[in-house]
Amino acid sequence: MPHKNFIFAYETGPLGYLISTRRALCMLLAHKIRDSRLQLFLLKWAGVLLAIVGAGICGFNLMPMILAMGVFAQGFCLFALLLWFGAGDMFLKFALEDERFYNLATERHALNVFEDTDFSLPQPRN
Numbered sequence: 001m002p003h004k005n006f007i008f009a010y011e012t013g014p015l016g017y018l019i020s021t022r023r024a025l026c027m028l029l030a031h032k033i034r035d036s037r038l039q040l041f042l043l044k045w046a047g048v049l050l051a052i053v054g055a056g057i058c059g060f061n062l063m064p065m066i067l068a069m070g071v072f073a074q075g076f077c078l079f080a081l082l083l084w085f086g087a088g089d090m091f092l093k094f095a096l097e098d099e100r101f102y103n104l105a106t107e108r109h110a111l112n113v114f115e116d117t118d119f120s121l122p123q124p125r126n
Contacts, residue, residue, distance in 0.1 A: 003099040003102045003103065006095075006096075006102065006113055007096060009113075009115065010096065014115065015113065015114075015115060016113070016114050016115070017092070017111060017112060017113045017114070018111070018112040018114075019088045019091055019092065019110065019111055019112075020109065020110050020111075021084050021087055021088050021091075023108060023109065023110035024087060024088060024091040024105070024110045024111070025087050025091075026110075027091070027101075027104065027105060027108065027110055028087070028090065028091060028094070031101065031104070032094055032101070035094075037090070038090065041086065041087075041090055045079075045083050045086070048079060049079065052072075052075050052076060052079055055072075055075070056068070056072040056075070056076075059071060059072060060072075091105070091110070091111070092111075095111055
């Protein structure tokens with residue numbers, strides 16, 4: 001799907017897309033590392049990771065091992081999930097803004113775009 005069609009379909013109709021987050025992160029780090037939004041995103045998530053590790057170290061010193069491990073594992077999984085979603089969202093923003101980045105992303109199969117013909121919610125009638 002060409003970039004202009006992608007933007008039009010994204011704004012007007014049901015559009016589905018699959019993002020390979022591993023490839024998307026590699027492309028973001030290789031091509032958009034100088035962008036201040038990506039640098040702020042990475043700085044913010046590095047700070048959150050340090051806070052989680054610090055809380056884990058304190059938790060292991062203050063609580064029993066089983067309880068601390070359960071809390072730390074759930075906190076780390078939540079961190080990974082939110083980082084995963086945030087990276088995909090940022091990748092999609094860059095693909096919408098830059099046609100060359102969009103073409104590169106679709107060539108490398110980091111972004112697959114398709115029209116969503118299956119309506120999951122009832123559509124309003126005129």
